[in-house]
């Protein structure tokens with residue numbers, strides 16, 4: 001019975017608020033912001049983007065989105081650069097695919113939400129680029145072609161990457177820039193940042209991760225604010241002797 005009063009009280013409060021603030025411009029714009037929070041224009045790039053390889057990437061805001069354009073060419077050594085390149089690394093144990101980076105088009109552009117939608121809805125990852133690493137190269141999931149990663153494990157270089165064909169990409173912990181630490185690995189298509197196996201907030205392996213390897217805590221780029229982010233999950237992946245970069249699902253779409 002008491003519930004029947006609520007609409008009346010609610011309406012009264014709104015009318016009172018509007019009346020009280022009718023001469024106050026800042027209050028009315030606050031009301032509009034609350035109602036359209038999805039359309040907020042972000043005015044500053046997230047501090048974590050300062051970690052990205054500026055040789056490869058161009059990153060800018062476009063309304064409420066962040067656009068990341070990359071040549072896809074990483075700033076570290078790998079056998080996939082091909083003999084003669086200054087970043088070529090001899091890796092005799094890697095069963096290389098025929099492609100080399102310098103003869104492939106590795107360029108990718110992704111557009112992500114500057115403010116991920118953490119509604120609890122999840123979206124599976126798909127083949128192809130699922131994110132851009134700080135090196136500028138692509139991040140892929142735990143699948144290769146139509147199957148799991150085991151069949152391609154022999155072709156992965158020292159930093160968990162290969163050319164499959166298509167763009168050069170990482171499936172595993174990219175040791176060139178995060179090796180059992182809390183460094184930023186990259187950003188995924190849902191706008192959520194991916195960090196190494198350890199968390200800045202505790203200095204060790206987080207124990208409160210969800211199914212995607214995500215949790216909410218401070219990072220080295222959030223100025224003391226807690227923020228949802230993913231970690232590379234600290235579980236060895238079968239034949240590779242390393243850790244899957246990200247197997248999903250996305251939490252931020």
Ligand SMILES: [Zn+2]
Pocket residue numbers: 140143144152162163164169171
């Ligand atoms: Zn692959």
Ligand SMILES: [Zn+2]
Pocket residue numbers: 195198199200201206215217229231
């Ligand atoms: Zn963390």
